[in-house]
Amino acid sequence: MRTSVVSVLRDEDVAIHCDVSGLNPGSAIAVLWRRTSENGTEYDVYNYIDEKETSYRPGSYIEPKEVRKGNAELHLPRVQISDEGVYTCTVINTPNSAEGRATLQVSAAPLVYVTPEKPTIELGTEKTVMCKVYNFYPKNIFMQWVQCHKSSSKRKVLKIWKKFHENSDGTYNETSLLTLNPKMEDNENIYSCIINHRSLQTELSRNVTLIVTGQ
Structure with missing residues (x-):
């Protein structure tokens, strides 16, 4: 058998x-x-x-x-x-x-969204962007933010804050917050929230494009 x-x-x-x-x-x-x-x-x-x-x-x-x-x-x-x-x-x-x-x-495959998708930050200030992954199972999940520079292929993994939550139906949510305090050369850089999970055949990503304005 x-x-x-x-x-x-x-x-x-x-x-x-x-x-x-x-x-x-x-x-x-x-x-x-x-x-x-x-x-x-x-x-x-x-x-x-x-x-x-x-x-x-x-x-x-x-x-x-x-x-x-x-x-x-x-x-x-x-x-x-x-x-x-x-x-x-x-x-x-x-x-x-x-x-x-x-x-x-x-x-259960995760649903993912990021906000804001096009954050505008005045030089010398900071702003937090959020990546929320929800309704996934099992709870083991890999989540990271990566900075992609507009003028090169370099990728930089960034430090983030994460919060985990269990739902009443047995699925899970995870929220990741990334605080940006950019320089002018960071204007139009792309920040990617990247997800890997057992339910996915390939990694899942959601991007935000940073807009930096002068003071």
């Missing part, structure tokens, strides 16, 4: 494989799906016993006609963060049984 790590974004549908071989079609077949959460609590997800289906997780199902072909794949619609965990598939084909496990990783 195959085991794997299955990754899915929140609100997407997912299928968790459970393949078995050597079934005796003349004997009774039962399929039991259970989930173990991060804290070790076990939950019934779906049972198929004596050709009767019981779905404990709303919307979960297998294809009964596929079971005797060795396919006990579990389908979960609109996956949520609460569905994350280790799934155990137990197939009983009297007098034999087999078991396999798969880890379901659920991610």
Whole structure:
């Protein structure tokens, strides 16, 4: 029986494989799906016993006609963060049984905005720009501000202040504040807020263009 790590974004549908071989079609077949959460609590997800289906997780199902072909794949619609965990598939084909496990990783992609997008700062003063990343899961995220000089390809990583917050739905927010006290040569420089997260295939960035005015 195959085991794997299955990754899915929140609100997407997912299928968790459970393949078995050597079934005796003349004997009774039962399929039991259970989930173990991060804290070790076990939950019934779906049972198929004596050709009767019981779905404990709303919307979960297998294809009964596929079971005797060795396919006990579990389908979960609109996956949520609460569905994350280790799934155990137990197939009983009297007098034999087999078991396999798969880890379901659920991610929520971050939404990002920066403000102001074109900060105007008078020479000799300072202003704070904000990059807010919200509704992401899991909480591990990489976030930084980078200065890109208008006349060269040099990039400079800047020191920032960050604040972290957990939302009621299990997702997270993070806010980063960058204080600018520019010189005249910083006019039209670009400052990029760069994000890396498990849910993203490539890094995500949002830019602000600095305008510096004379006193």
